[in-house]
Amino acid sequence: MSLRPRGVVFDLDGTLVSNMALHAEAFRVFVERHGLPPLDAGLRGRLDGKRNTDIFPILFARTLSSEEQRRFADEKQSVYRELSRGRLRPLPGLERLLAALERREIPVVVATSAPTENVPHTLSELGLEGRLTRVVQSDSVPRGKPYPDVFLAAAALIGVAPEQCLAFEDAPAGIRAARAARMTCVAVTTSFSLAQFEAHDARPDAAVADFEAFLAGPGAWLQAD
Known part of the structure; x- marks a missing residue:
């Protein structure tokens, strides 16, 4: 070492x-919009640090098309940027x-x-x-x-x-x-x-x-x- x-x-x-609290808030907004289960600590541990291409199939518990991946990622990140503007x-x-x-x-x-x-x-x-x-x-x-x-x-x-x-x-x-x-x-x-x-x-x-x-x-x- x-x-x-x-x-x-x-x-x-x-x-x-x-800023992870802001990301968590953005995900909370996202999962509520889509009627998904709320994020608990265990699920957060599986998601934090990973790419969107790895995150959204876990959230939806299914394979997603590339178009769905792009659309969901754009939606969530737009929420995050709006929430975080001026707060970082x-x-x-x-x-x-x-x-x-x-x-x-x-x-x-x-x-x-x-x-x-x-x-x-x-x-x-x-x-x-x-x-x-x-x-x-x-x-x-x-x-x-x-x-x-x-x-x-x-x-x-x-x-x-x-x-x-x-x-x-x-x-x-x-x-x-x-x-x-x-x-x-x-x-x-x-x-x-x-x-x-x-x-x-x-x-x-x-x-x-x-x-x-x-x-x-x-x-x-x-x-x-």
């Missing part, structure tokens, strides 16, 4: 920003962490299951659209999280071996994907407790509440002279 990486990979939703803030400590990584010339990349339209929306709302310019989306790789594909592609994009990367994730599927990619991984507990991660067979190398906690603990070396 190395918490002194040559590259850093960030998940987006729930990691750079604590970076997770505490993110600015300090990014500045420390920049000083040490450690490259960063975002590896996310977020749909294409949501990525620029979220980064813009956070004021990071000109700063986090390297992004790999799960839809661009063969398999989504918990498979390692998106993390392997992210490491390749910044030219760093996966085992020399540190990944930040908030969801069990993401932690499992990062570990499968042989990355050191830190769980950000905005959405799940450490016990919940372990219950989903997701075992991070460290867990922190936010990036302030990371910089005060396992990442303190980043601010040393």
